[in-house]
Amino acid sequence: MDKEKLENFRSILREQLRQHSTNVRENQAAALEMVAADDGVKDSVDMSLQDVSQELQFRLGERESQLVADIDQALLRIDEGSYGECARCGKLIPERRLEALPTARYDAECQSLIEASQGLDDISTL
Ligand SMILES: [Zn+2]
Numbered sequence: 001m002d003k004e005k006l007e008n009f010r011s012i013l014r015e016q017l018r019q020h021s022t023n024v025r026e027n028q029a030a031a032l033e034m035v036a037a038d039d040g041v042k043d044s045v046d047m048s049l050q051d052v053s054q055e056l057q058f059r060l061g062e063r064e065s066q067l068v069a070d071i072d073q074a075l076l077r078i079d080e081g082s083y084g085e086c087a088r089c090g091k092l093i094p095e096r097r098l099e100a101l102p103t104a105r106y107d108a109e110c111q112s113l114i115e116a117s118q119g120l121d122d123i124s125t126l
Contacts, residue, residue, distance in 0.1 A: 006078055016071050016102065016103075017072070024065055027057055087105045
């Protein structure tokens with residue numbers, strides 16, 4: 001991949017990192033606020049609603065944290081010069097795929113093999 005394209009992906013990833021870092025902070029702040037507010041006597045319906053939305057906030061936070069980690073790693077691969085190579089088979093990931101998913105570590109073929117072997121647990125939890 002030429003340097004210009006690489007720099008383009010780097011700026012896309014940096015922008016995503018900035019946005020998701022903000023999301024993580026906001027989610028954490030919202031979750032903490034709910035914990036802090038959760039000190040009064042409440043009836044059971046309120047309590048369970050509170051628990052559910054708290055749980056959701058934590059999960060969203062986890063998901064955002066994972067995204068931030070993925071973006072971090074993609075930026076690291078740009079620095080190392082391995083960005084755009086499939087981490088499994090070493091082939092170049094098509095640029096069209098990287099444009100759709102700048103944090104992609106695998107080409108479509110390896111990605112589907114990996115997902116097939118892992119099942120879809122990650123996606124079905126939310
Ligand atoms: Zn591959």
